[in-house]
Amino acid sequence: MKKKILYILLAFMTASLCSCGSEIKKEDYMEASNSSEKISEVTEKPSEITEKASEIAEKPDEITEKPNEVTETTEDLSSFASGIKTEDTEKESETEFVLNGEIEERCPQIYETKRSDVSYGEFSHDTYYSNTCQMERGYSILLPADYCEDKKYPVLYLLHGIFGDEYSFSNDKSNKIKEIIGNMAADGIIEETILVCPNMYAASDPDQKPGFDSKSVLPYDNFINDLVNDLMPYIERKYSVLTGRENTYLAGFSMGGRETIFITLQRPELFGYVCAISAAPGIVPAKDKFMVHEGQISEDEMKFADGTIEPNVFIICCGTRDSVVGQFPKQYHELLETNGANNIWYEINGADHDNNAIKSGLFNLFKQIAFDKSK
Numbered sequence: 372m373k374k375k376i377l378y379i380l381l382a383f384m385t386a387s388l389c390s391c392g393s394e395i396k397k398e399d400y401m402e403a404s405n406s407s408e409k410i411s412e413v414t415e416k417p418s419e420i421t422e423k424a425s426e427i428a429e430k431p432d433e434i435t436e437k438p439n440e441v442t443e444t445t446e447d448l449s450s451f452a453s454g455i456k457t458e459d460t461e462k463e464s465e466t467e468f469v470l471n472g473e474i475e476e477r478c479p480q481i482y483e484t485k486r487s488d489v490s491y492g493e494f495s496h497d498t499y500y501s502n503t504c505q506m507e508r509g510y511s512i513l514l515p516a517d518y519c520e521d522k523k524y525p526v527l528y529l530l531h532g533i534f535g536d537e538y539s540f541s542n543d544k545s546n547k548i549k550e551i552i553g554n555m556a557a558d559g560i561i562e563e564t565i566l567v568c569p570n571m572y573a574a575s576d577p578d579q580k581p582g583f584d585s586k587s588v589l590p591y592d593n594f595i596n597d598l599v600n601d602l603m604p605y606i607e608r609k610y611s612v613l614t615g616r617e618n619t620y621l622a623g624f625s626m627g628g629r630e631t632i633f634i635t636l637q638r639p640e641l642f643g644y645v646c647a648i649s650a651a652p653g654i655v656p657a658k659d660k661f662m663v664h665e666g667q668i669s670e671d672e673m674k675f676a677d678g679t680i681e682p683n684v685f686i687i688c689c690g691t692r693d694s695v696v697g698q699f700p701k702q703y704h705e706l707l708e709t710n711g712a713n714n715i716w717y718e719i720n721g722a723d724h725d726n727n728a729i730k731s732g733l734f735n736l737f738k739q740i741a742f743d744k745s746k
């Protein structure tokens with residue numbers, strides 16, 4: 372009997388621990404929805420979650436409300452936060468690796484598994500002064516284990532999801548970022564690379580908080596200014612980095628994926644290698660259960676300006692079972708393609724809004740970088 376209670380307790384604790392990739396905090400989602408529902412209602416079956424996902428990810432042509440108008444969300448949003456713990460039914464990926472231009476849906480085990488003969492970097496945290504926000508702002512940084520000033524390293528800026536911060540990736544051991552970068556560098560596939568994880572909420576008012584309404588989302592759209600004018604110059608001054616688009620990479624998950632696409636379209640001369648994982652809606656006008664998005668740009672503007680250089684690699688990907696952003700990433704890919712902007716689109720079979728998608732996106736970004744640079 373005691374054993375049974377222990378098992379139940381263990382199961383409950385395991386279910387409660389957010390081991391998935393999203394930085395979305397359950398409490399925040401619940402707060403955003405004014406939801407008073409119990410956490411026990413969170414544990415829905417994957418199939419139910421998928422049904423909800425298709426409801427939530429409405430197509431843009433289904434917009435009936437005026438832009439700017441905030442939709443009242445009556446749905447229990449906490450269920451979407453738990454949806455990201457979807458059981459992974461896919462087979463383990465191949466352990467063989469061949470450097471070619473092919474996308475591999477899943478990050479191979481050999482790259483996400485810690486090895487005893489590889490030294491991995493450790494995350495540290497620091498701050499920089501942001502003129503954009505008129506305040507000191509934090510970032511996490513993963514330097515290669517044997518980082519030294521005599522060498523110069525390429526940099527990947529990695530942007531978190533909504534309600535996240537500069538600790539979102541460094542605090543989540545399940546995204547295997549350290550392992551993927553460390554192993555791929557140890558195998559000589561990629562150069563040793565510095566990873567910078569900023570706080571993407573570029574608000575000037577320290578009391579402003581993220582949420583599902585136009586005003587609360589604006590600081591995310593302002594991050595382009597903080598990144599380009601404050602953080603990148605600071606990183607380039609403080610660390611031994613290679614500069615220029617060939618050595619500057621940009622990736623992001625969900626809200627970070629949305630800003631990754633937006634920033635890339637605005638400043639393609641700065642980033643040579645880009646990956647938007649499970650990108651959130653709102654670059655172009657859209658509506659989902661969370662809110663109505665006015666859109667940062669129009670659908671026609673979803674392209675690179677005439678005469679501008681395009682990224683060498685521009686990946687857009689999403690899990691087939693994404694319960695938060697649904698079909699929006701695919702829509703971005705299609706709009707870009709229609710407007711003549713090259714991008715690699717792929718889906719991660721069985722992945723939700725989770726670390727399976729994050730691991731896949733990062734692995735494939737590095738693989739494409741390696742392949743492109745080997746040409």
Ligand code: FER
Binds near residue numbers: 395582625662
């Ligand atoms: C939205 C749907 C998803 C949205 C943001 C998200 C601001 C972000 C999700 C995430 O970052 O995980 O409508 O609007």
